Amino acid sequence: MELFTNQVLAGIATGAIYACMALAVVMIYQAIDHLNFAQGEMAMFSTFISWQMMQWGIPYWGAFVLTLAFSFAGGIVIERLLFKPLAKAPILTNVAGFIALFAIINSVAGLIWDFTIKQYPTPFGSSPFLGSQLISTHQAGMIGVTVLLLILLFFFFQYTRIGLAMRAAASLPESARLVGINTSWMIALGWGMAAAIGSIAGMLIAPVVFLEPNMMGGVLIYGFAAAVLGGLTSPLGAVIGGFLVGIFENLAGTYIPGVGNELKLPIALALIITVLVVKPAGLFGRPIVKRV
């Protein structure tokens, strides 16, 4: 039993990483109705920016806030330059755009900061959390930040005018224009917010996986798995999905013979497929009721 609780706790700790990334995935999905394959690379690049600022002597929280602002603006710029012209293009063209963006950001980061692994600091320390060997204060801090982010997003979308406008623009662009919403800017805003959330995820993940241009590869797949499991339309679902994937992965590694560390990633992928087959809207995705 103790083994079980320990594995669940450890799963929650890694799950926080996935939850954070899944939140960024859901955010962009809400705005543009596609999954952004370059999301992880954008987050990685933002994390490098914050690292560079710290190298220049800016304190952690200063670099954190500046990076948020940089990422927000960067997301908007990427949308205006690259994806606004593709807005009416077929989905495959957009996918090609995402992959191009992925490759470009990855190479540019490698060019500027090279591919060696770098230490990345944590503001929460890395001592055991409440005396537990399984969760460090950093991981606890990460869970806290993810939950806080979730609550902020909930209030933003549910109770602000601009949040409502963003939801409208995402669900029915033509109707949104007919009530006077500038849908094009709502999409740009969605990119900005997704990039900013992604940068938070990157800065929280970097102390765990270390900073390097390929740090987000695996994480993004888990983030997708979490988002699909929880429901691509639900930020809450994404976060819960993140924790579930973390727990599931740990338990499978412990209890299913032969799984071990090597087969953890295929498990995430198998999870995506299973959920898509059994419950396409995800655990918490809003089933859309339509009466004709």
Add this chain to the structure above:
Amino acid sequence: MTAMLNVKDLRAYYGQVQALHGLSFALNEGSLTTLLGANGAGKTTTLRAICNMVRSTGAIEFDGAPLAGRSTENVVRLGIAHVPQGRGTFTTMTVEENLQLGAITRKDKAGVVSDIERMYDHFPVLKQRHTQQAGTLSGGEQQMLAVARALMLRPRLMLLDEPSFGLAPLIVRDLFRILGKINREDKVTILVVEQNAQLALELADQAYVIETGRIVMSGNAKDIANNEDVRKSYLGY
């Protein structure tokens, strides 16, 4: 009296296909006008051209200012509400959120709150269902919601695209009665596109008949309704 909306020589295109061939008409402030015609005559295209949702040439003036070059959302912001075909309901959102979206460009919070109450007075069924997902409403209720959403803009001009489509005759009567009331009491100028010519002519004071992208008849709604030749050749009843 100068017209509130003045459309001159409007031509519209879907790709290579020309849908409107030099349409001209005018709406007076406070009027309730209907645009009649068969399927494919260009009624919907006319409304879409006013809101710049389809490529068009010619001149459209609202209060003397040209609408050309304005994006759809900027046309709407001038006070032109458009209830599109198929109603454009935000089906995944609640009834109340749909109403709030109608007023999303307005800055007067208190006015929006009191207008939502006013809509619930106009359409009591919406009040009963205000927390319900709009997609679960019946067709008639969704049409009421679409009209209410458009009114939340406090429009000066309201464009309605076949509001009677798919609704039971009793519900259509009720809806048209409310439209007449909105026109008289709230002084909203209305242009309604209809296939149901008989009902539309009862409601409207002005009427235009279009056929294959051209105006073929215009005048007082009662005169057109009483003219048997016109009824037989263009309106089919």
